[in-house]
Amino acid sequence: MADTVMQWLGTYLASDHVDWKQVVLIGMTPVFLMAFAVEWQVMRGRGRRAQFHWQDIFANLNLGGAYQLFEIAAHLTVTAAAVGWIHQQRLFDIPVTAWTVLPIMLGVEFCYYWFHRLSHRVRWFWSAHVVHHSGEHMNMTTAMRQSLLYSITGWWLFFMPLVLLGVSPAAVFFLYAVNLSYQFFIHTESVGKLHPVLEYLLNTPSNHRVHHGRNAQYIDKNYGGILIVFDRWFGTYEAEVEAPDYGIATRQPKGYNLLVLNFHEFLDMWRDVLRPGPLATRLKHLWAPPEWERPTAETLAVIPPASEPSPTAVSP
Known part of the structure; x- marks a missing residue:
């Protein structure tokens, strides 16, 4: 039965010209x-x-809708x-078979971890991902807070190792959509x-709230999609302690x-480059971490070693 389902899924995903990621998300x-x-309703009770701020929620929905349309056009x-x-x-x-679907899903999770991690540590990718972190409130619509720039900055490049190995792009994008769909439900308090x-194995609401925190100990932590194990293995895990x-x-x-939310960091990055x-x-502004700044004249100045005696006035 499982093999039949996997064969049907493989046939269903046979067309690589369909953006199965967006089909699933829509x-x-x-x-x-x-x-x-x-x-x-639960939180209200x-x-x-x-x-829940309705202007913020409306912006999230509009950002999500614009992202959906632009991703289809880019594809x-x-x-x-x-x-x-x-x-x-x-x-x-x-x-895609009953034997390969779980390893492929694990491969998609692994690729996603590195895409997400570099989206925080390389400004080129951060210029798109920053939109998702610009919300100052947490509810499920925060998951829809996405950027028009993802395809331009090249999110799909991170999943190409699986495609080069021989997994159908449609299958990769379909399973990536499953990963993203799961993540919608963990954007909640x-x-x-x-x-x-x-909590040890999965990216739970608690683990993902940490990822969205700008508390000093929470910055650049918990990059996982469905799983949190890669964060534990690669030293980027942080448990939720304070709010x-x-x-x-x-x-x-x-x-x-919406234009400011989508393009503010992208434009700032290019202003720095120019x-x-x-x-x-x-x-270096393109590939350095988002917080990197050019050395100033003061930091580049040669400062005498502390051991050298400072000049003193000569007594008459």
């Missing part, structure tokens, strides 16, 4: 909205509506062709900590203008 949108309605014009060419260079043919075994303060630690945008200076220093 198809799940009614479920997402119903889950948010339940979350709101608990008298905890502080994280039709660029992504599908680029990914299709990479798939032609594949080393093997790895079908309505669920506390789960059983310790689940997270949501948002961006530096350059927090204010307001709900500032006068050595070319290598200017280009």
Whole structure:
């Protein structure tokens, strides 16, 4: 039975020209909205509506809708062709079967971990991902707070090792959509900590609240999608202790203008690149961490060693 289901799924995903990631996410949108309605009712019943600001929620929904449309357009014009060419260079043919689906899902999770981690530590990728972290409130619509720039900055590149190995791009994108769909439900304060075994293995609401916190100990932690084990193995795990303060630690945008929310960091990055200076220093703004700044004249000045005696006046 399992083999039959996997064969059907493999056939269903045979067309690499369909953006299965967006098909799944659009198809799940009614479920997402119903889950948010339940979350709101639960938190309302608990008298905890502080994280529900309707202007913020409306911005989240608009950002999500714009992201959906732009991702489809990017897939039709660029992504599908680029990914299709990479798939032609594949080393093997790895079908989706009952035996391969879990290893492929684990591979997608591994690729996602590194995509997410570098989206925090390389400014080029951060210029897109920053949109998701610009919300200062946490509820399920925060998951919809996505950027128009993801395809431009190249999110799909991180999943190409699987495609080169021989997994169909459609299968990779479909399973990535499953991963993203799971993540929608962990953007919430309505669920506390789960059983310790689940907290150890999975990216739970508690673990993901940490990821969105700008508290000093929470910054750049808990990058997992469905699982949290790669964070534990690679030293990026942090447990939720104090209540997270949501948002961006530096350059927090204010307001709900969709153009500002989508492009503020991208434009700031290019302004830094275009500032006068050595070319290598200017280009470093693209690949250095988001907080990196050019050395100033003061930091570049030669400071005498502390052991040297300072000049003193000569007595007459």
